[in-house]
Amino acid sequence: MADPLLVYPDPPPPELVRTLDLGCFNWMVVDSAKSPEGRYVGAVVSVDESPEDAFAFCRALNRRGLDIPVLMLVSGSLLQELDLRDDLFTDFCITPFHQRELEARLAHLVWRSGTPLRPELIEYGPLMLNVETYQASINGKPLDLTYMEYELLKFLASSPGKVFTRDTLLSRVWGYDYFGGARTVDVHVRRLRSKLGEEHASLLATVRSVGYRFGLSRWDRQAS
Amino acid sequence: MEPQKDYVLRTVEERGVRLIRLWFTDVLGQLKSVAISPAELADAFEEGLQFDGSAIDGFSRVQESDVLAVPDASTFELLPWADPDEPSGRIFCDIRNPDGTPFAGDPRWVLRRTLAKAAEMGYTFYTAPEVEFFYFQDSNPNAPLVPVDNASYFDLTTADVASPLRKRTIGMLEAMGIPVEYSFHEDSPSQHEIDLRYTEALSMADNVMTLRLVVRKLALDRNLHATFMPKPLNGVQGSGMHTHMSLFENDVNAFYDAGHSYGLSKTAQSFIAGLLIYAREITAVTNQLVNSYKRLVVGDEAPTFVSWARNNRSALVRVPVVKPGKESSTRIEYRALDSAANPYLAFSVMLAAGLKGVEEGYELTPEAATDLYTTSKETARATGLEELPMSLSEALDALESSPLMAEVLGEHIHEWFLRNKRAEYSEFRQEVTAFELRRYLNTW
Numbered sequence: 076m077a078d079p080l081l082v083y084p085d086p087p088p089p090e091l092v093r094t095l096d097l098g099c100f101n102w103m104v105v106d107s108a109k110s111p112e113g114r115y116v117g118a119v120v121s122v123d124e125s126p127e128d129a130f131a132f133c134r135a136l137n138r139r140g141l142d143i144p145v146l147m148l149v150s151g152s153l154l155q156e157l158d159l160r161d162d163l164f165t166d167f168c169i170t171p172f173h174q175r176e177l178e179a180r181l182a183h184l185v186w187r188s189g190t191p192l193r194p195e196l197i198e199y200g201p202l203m204l205n206v207e208t209y210q211a212s213i214n215g216k217p218l219d220l221t222y223m224e225y226e227l228l229k230f231l232a233s234s235p236g237k238v239f240t241r242d243t244l245l246s247r248v249w250g251y252d253y254f255g256g257a258r259t260v261d262v263h264v265r266r267l268r269s270k271l272g273e274e275h276a277s278l279l280a281t282v283r284s285v286g287y288r289f290g291l292s293r294w295d296r297q298a299s
Numbered sequence: 300m301e302p303q304k305d306y307v308l309r310t311v312e313e314r315g316v317r318l319i320r321l322w323f324t325d326v327l328g329q330l331k332s333v334a335i336s337p338a339e340l341a342d343a344f345e346e347g348l349q350f351d352g353s354a355i356d357g358f359s360r361v362q363e364s365d366v367l368a369v370p371d372a373s374t375f376e377l378l379p380w381a382d383p384d385e386p387s388g389r390i391f392c393d394i395r396n397p398d399g400t401p402f403a404g405d406p407r408w409v410l411r412r413t414l415a416k417a418a419e420m421g422y423t424f425y426t427a428p429e430v431e432f433f434y435f436q437d438s439n440p441n442a443p444l445v446p447v448d449n450a451s452y453f454d455l456t457t458a459d460v461a462s463p464l465r466k467r468t469i470g471m472l473e474a475m476g477i478p479v480e481y482s483f484h485e486d487s488p489s490q491h492e493i494d495l496r497y498t499e500a501l502s503m504a505d506n507v508m509t510l511r512l513v514v515r516k517l518a519l520d521r522n523l524h525a526t527f528m529p530k531p532l533n534g535v536q537g538s539g540m541h542t543h544m545s546l547f548e549n550d551v552n553a554f555y556d557a558g559h560s561y562g563l564s565k566t567a568q569s570f571i572a573g574l575l576i577y578a579r580e581i582t583a584v585t586n587q588l589v590n591s592y593k594r595l596v597v598g599d600e601a602p603t604f605v606s607w608a609r610n611n612r613s614a615l616v617r618v619p620v621v622k623p624g625k626e627s628s629t630r631i632e633y634r635a636l637d638s639a640a641n642p643y644l645a646f647s648v649m650l651a652a653g654l655k656g657v658e659e660g661y662e663l664t665p666e667a668a669t670d671l672y673t674t675s676k677e678t679a680r681a682t683g684l685e686e687l688p689m690s691l692s693e694a695l696d697a698l699e700s701s702p703l704m705a706e707v708l709g710e711h712i713h714e715w716f717l718r719n720k721r722a723e724y725s726e727f728r729q730e731v732t733a734f735e736l737r738r739y740l741n742t743w
């Protein structure tokens with residue numbers, strides 16, 4: 076797994092969380108520059124919540140000698156705050172940001188380090204998802220999915236064995252403002268199962284009165 | 300570009316799709332298709348594909364006939380029956396005016412508008428239709444119809460020769476992301492039923508259009524003819540499209556209330572009351588053919604009286620008994636609808652009638668306790684039971700005088716539909732039928 080991206084502040088803006096999750100980025104959230112130990116590939120700092128704290132966080136990263144590139148998320152109205160602070164960030168992106176722009180900027184931010192930000196392939200048993208090309212296949216045979224089916228499967232398959240509640244799936248895959256409620260998740264899981272076909276439908280397990288899980292549970296894997 | 304559109308364009312490129320079929324539905328519920336090449340898809344997303352709407356039923360206008368088909372990226376599917384070496388896909392379209400505003404003659408827009416109204420009230424509308432249809436040896440209307448089998452309800456015998464065909468149909472629907480709940484041989488010879496698993500109403504209307512095409516296409520591959528005509532054979536039951544409906548407020552079934560003896564919330568009761576009050580006005584849309592009214596007769600599993608009941612299949616609105624622990628599946632079933640309805644318009648008028656009931660807080664009358672198939676008209680009248688329209692003409696009268704229907708369908712469709720259907724009825728009225736010849740030629 077690639078080194079994680081640092082994300083500030085805690086909690087991060089929901090749209091940022093969604094983009095990072097949907098893009099299969101490895102990331103961890105911090106609320107001060109004191110806490111991060113270990114290696115990081117870069118940092119994403121949202122300025123809008125509290126500009127002073129955000130800049131203090133970046134200064135602290137510099138002081139600690141964590142030589143990592145920093146992407147700032149800043150709204151147009153706060154843009155002038157970046158004046159004379161060029162030492163604190165590598166690149167910036169205007170909020171509300173466009174999902175694909177942010178992904179492209181993140182990829183560019185870290186290219187120098189030579190470490191991939193996210194896996195290009197997700198494989199589990201017969202299933203393979205290519206995150207770059209949006210293609211899914213099962214036993215090498217292409218699986219034709221709609222966008223939301225693909226995103227849901229990718230999200231679940233990124234964490235095999237982990238159980239997600241329907242509300243979590245709704246907010247992470249569809250976004251917080253989605254109208255329709257967790258019933259939407261059920262409908263899409265059922266559609267995904269039909270496309271996976273009888274043989275593979277069980278890859279998407281219903282965990283009674285909790286939610287859904289992709290693949291075997293951790294318990295099952297240990298047992299086998 | 301939005302991620303959904305980007306996703307579709309990437310898929311088209313990765314899979315080497317050669318042809319994209321833009322699908323939309325005319326006012327009568329016929330599927331229309333225009334094929335474009337992948338190179339044109341990006342433009343179609345942004346600007347729409349312009350075409351002359353004057354040749355499409357219900358699209359024609361006096362002043363201006365050009366309209367735009369704008370693909371809805373969330374509906375893209377590869378066609379599972381296409382040549383794997385030359386994949387092709389389909390995508391449903393919304394129809395817009397050249398200035399980008401929604402086109403009033405687009406049934407999908409009527410449903411979108413009605414669903415938006417439900418959303419304003421906090422509701423998501425789910426439907427689950429049970430689609431019935433017949434297979435015949437031939438599509439020649441001048442020869443006697445030959446059923447493919449003489450099996451009956453739930454039969455699992457070698458007599459059900461269409462069983463492999465049905466199985467293949469279901470496999471194809473599932474591959475297109477249309478989950479099937481049940482399928483079985485229905486009551487009449489060669490009659491089959493496919494029950495779709497509930498989903499949000501706009502996707503479901505798209506699914507019904509897809510199902511009709513898949514059923515007919517796979518039958519044709521075996522030199523058989525599949526028909527959704529409501530009543531093709533005399534003396535046996537016709538093809539209905541009983542539709543289960545529920546409203547959800549986020550994750551909560553708005554139709555369920557543990558405090559009520561039937562588990563029906565006030566919302567559900569008022570929704571049913573709305574459906575019953577407007578039943579006669581929506582019938583021309585739910586049952587739009589001259590032939591539809593030959594199905595709505597006593598005894599053939601079809602309702603004839605405006606009524607509701609639990610577990611009484613002769614009622615117009617049935618409230619299925621919900622298994623303990625499955626309260627979230629509380630729903631109601633509207634049983635007049637037939638397989639030839641335009642699903643976009645039919646779901647719209649049923650939803651609008653129900654929502655009107657909820658808005659106005661209509662009270663639900665007591666349920667019909669008896670078997671309505673054996674109820675005489677006199678008894679019905681005495682107990683205040685209204686009858687459903689007995690002909691297309693009667694249904695059109697009720698539709699014409701309905702302010703609610705004018706509002707739901709919009710003036711454009713309301714007016715065009717009435718004009719078109721009056722003409723259909725008038726042609727029918729002028730034709731001398733086999734019945735008349737048989738009955739009168741030698742007697743008079």
